[in-house]
Amino acid sequence: LINTQYRRHIITLEDPIEYIHATKRSIVHQRGMHYDIRDFASGIVAALREDPDVVVVGELRDQETMKLAVSAAEVGTLIFATMHTSSAASTVERMIDVFPDDEQPQVRAMLSQSLAGVVSQVLLHRLDGERRVPATEVLVATPAVSNLIRESKVPDIYSVIQAGKGLGMHTLDDSLEDLVGRKLVDPEEAYAYAQNKARFEKAMKGAMSLDVPLQNPRPKRAGE
Missing domain, CATH: 3.40.50.300 (P-loop containing nucleotide triphosphate hydrolases)
Known part of the structure; x- marks a missing residue:
């Protein structure tokens, strides 16, 4: 939808790349795991250096990736990401619970502002x-x-x-x-x-x- 209606810079981080998204109104750059990026966390870091409007993260698998994704959203980058959860509430809980107890208040504050x-x-x-x-x-x-x-x-x-x-x-x-x-x-x-x-x-x-x-x-x- 974004690609067909808006002029944006979109970067996708995928494992693996399953569909090729042709550039329409947006510029789309697709990065594949083990070919273009080492992991999702390093992929987010590299993507943010290119000043994207949208970053699609294949999966939020670990604490580092989640923190980078939330931090990127806080500064205005639109982040789309997937997780293996069964409900909206369990998704939010997973994003918080992956962090140590002493970091969870800060993560809750960040997530409340960026989600x-x-x-x-x-x-x-x-x-x-x-x-x-x-x-x-x-x-x-x-x-x-x-x-x-x-x-x-x-x-x-x-x-x-x-x-x-x-x-x-x-x-x-x-x-x-x-x-x-x-x-x-x-x-x-x-x-x-x-x-x-x-x-x-x-x-x-x-x-x-x-x-x-x-x-x-x-x-x-x-x-x-």
Whole structure:
């Protein structure tokens, strides 16, 4: 979207490079692990020397990479990054918990000022057998969210997401319920990923008139 609509300098740090992004309105430079950069941390340092508007970090794997990414965001660089987490709140918690206890207050303060939002997703099998479909959770970093991060009340973020639909936020369970309601995914697979299982089961019984309790099956693997 940025590349097609804005004149920006974008640098991506990837492991590996899977798609080639053609330069459109923006200038895009893609850097691959082990070819152009040694690791993501050194890649961020090198990228910032080129005065980018946007840096895409393939994965925030360690404390050094996270600190560099947050520091870069603080000075105005737009940072996109991925983490292996299951929800918006757990993403924020992971970014803080990776640091020693004595550094966490400073990290919370930095993150509360620089975080713009979090999008989490899980991939479910479509009922028609074609590909997969994402269930998502969206957090927008409102002043209320920033305060919760700064005050070490990250678990309360879930309540803010529930109340923030007018701002474009939604929980993972909202997305799962929507997919089941549109008959795109198996209710039992959706239930396996639900965060509030009691609420989800109640909602699904009302929507689909299930006569038996939903089970908690092992999520299906690719190819099953």
